[in-house]
Amino acid sequence: MMKVLLVDDEREFVTTLAERLQLRDIIPLVATDGDQALQIIESEKPPVVVMDVMMPGLGGLDVLQAVKRRHPEIHVILLTGRGSTQDGIRGMRLGAFDYLMKPVKIEKLIETMESACRSDTESAV
Amino acid sequence: MTDQGINFFGKITASATHEFINILATIRETSGLIEDLLSLRPVDDSGDERFAGILKKIKEQTERGVSICEKLNAFSHSIDEPRSRILIGGLLDQVVFLMQGICRLQRVYLIRDSAHQIEPPTAIISNSFRLQLALASCIETCLAGALPEERIRVQTELAGERIAIRFVIDTNGSRSPQKLEIPGRFGELNPILNDLEAQLTHLDKPGQSGLTLSLPISSTDNTHE
Numbered sequence: 001m002m003k004v005l006l007v008d009d010e011r012e013f014v015t016t017l018a019e020r021l022q023l024r025d026i027i028p029l030v031a032t033d034g035d036q037a038l039q040i041i042e043s044e045k046p047p048v049v050v051m052d053v054m055m056p057g058l059g060g061l062d063v064l065q066a067v068k069r070r071h072p073e074i075h076v077i078l079l080t081g082r083g084s085t086q087d088g089i090r091g092m093r094l095g096a097f098d099y100l101m102k103p104v105k106i107e108k109l110i111e112t113m114e115s116a117c118r119s120d121t122e123s124a125v
Numbered sequence: 126m127t128d129q130g131i132n133f134f135g136k137i138t139a140s141a142t143h144e145f146i147n148i149l150a151t152i153r154e155t156s157g158l159i160e161d162l163l164s165l166r167p168v169d170d171s172g173d174e175r176f177a178g179i180l181k182k183i184k185e186q187t188e189r190g191v192s193i194c195e196k197l198n199a200f201s202h203s204i205d206e207p208r209s210r211i212l213i214g215g216l217l218d219q220v221v222f223l224m225q226g227i228c229r230l231q232r233v234y235l236i237r238d239s240a241h242q243i244e245p246p247t248a249i250i251s252n253s254f255r256l257q258l259a260l261a262s263c264i265e266t267c268l269a270g271a272l273p274e275e276r277i278r279v280q281t282e283l284a285g286e287r288i289a290i291r292f293v294i295d296t297n298g299s300r301s302p303q304k305l306e307i308p309g310r311f312g313e314l315n316p317i318l319n320d321l322e323a324q325l326t327h328l329d330k331p332g333q334s335g336l337t338l339s340l341p342i343s344s345t346d347n348t349h350e
Contacts, residue, residue: 010147016154023161054143081146081198103150103191106157 003027004113005044007037007051007063008079020106026113034058038066041074047120048113052102053080053087061091068095075116079104131204131254138201145194149187156183196222203253211253213281213288214246220260221279228264232273235264238293241280247288249340255317256340260290262314263325263336267292270305270334277335286342291328293335302334 004026008014011032018028029044031037035058041049049067053060064076076095080087081102088099097116100109160180163173196219221237228235267277276295281288296302304327318325321340328335 010151013147013151013154016151016158020154020158020161023165081143081150101195102146103153103187106154 001025001027002048002113002117003029003044003046005029005031005037005040005046005049005051007031007034007049007055007060009033009052009055017106021110024106024110026110034060034063037063041067041071045071045074047074048097048116049074049076050109050113051076051078053078053091053099061087061094064091064094064096073120075119077109077112077116135201135204135254139198142194142198142201146191146198149190149194152183153187153191156180156187192222200257203257206253208250208252210248211251211256212246212248213290214242216253216256217260217279217281217290220257220264224261224264228268228277231268231271233268233271234274234276236276236278238278238280241278241282241291243281243283243288247283249288249342251321251340255321259314259317259321259323259325259338263290263292263338266305266307267294267335270294270303272296272300275299283342284339287324287339288342290338290340291335292338293328293330293333302332305334305336307336 004021006014006018006021006028007030008017009032014030014032018030021028029040029046031040034055037049037051038058040046051060051063060078064078067074067076072095075097076091078088078091078096078099079102080091080099088096088101091099097119098112100112159176163176163180166173199219200223217237221235225235264277264279271277271294275297278291278293278295280291280293282291283289294302294305307325307327324337324339326337326339328337
């Protein structure tokens, strides 16, 4: 079963999303800030991280850079709520696998997560 | 409004719409979770139809809220850069969307005229905020000259070395077109129109009233998408 770390400072949003993913046989881990996210990444090493860009303190792009430095094999999918795509494009340049605009349809999110996991299999072949 | 004032306004609006998007995302996920849980119940539970109807309403209004917030958020970020590459079609979609509520109050319909659009989509380099201000002012002027149930059609056309954006009052043939008064506030807009190298004129089509805002292609990056 796929394991994913969800990172968003909006607790209600991220816990509800986790519950929905669990109903779809995906193992969700949850963090509500960048520091907590990095701790969970070190201990659990989830293959995929879905992360909000705009968070107080350590933002999504800062966490992305840290993850790519220490664990380049982990795929990061960014969620951005901004009206422009600047954050997403910046994130792609920093090594994000993809970026999605909030609010995101769950089917689209799962499709992107599966695509990230498949990219490991394809590059290994 | 000074640049400082505009920047302040944009920052606050961007922040507030970002918060709204987060709220709507939470509502969407929560209603999605209810749908998921309902789908796990036995099929012939008669209460489900009612729940499904309620959830459908929540979803529709959430999508409506998301649409408004996304456009408003994009608008509030239009002050971020003094000059940027702008897809004219996309910008017009945004302005038309944001102005529709104002037009609706007078029962006038504001629409992008799909039969009269530049293909392929064209980008220009300009100041997004000022351009939107000029476009919105054109719409407001047409609104002042329109009657309830009439339409304001927004069209684009390449006209020699310029892009012409036309705002046409569609009276459904029910009355003779009247020349619009270009109000005094356009005098206040003159510095902005000069900055955009824009020209504002009455519509030159027989049997129609409206405005034409033209922009020089020399301010374009000649990029076609």
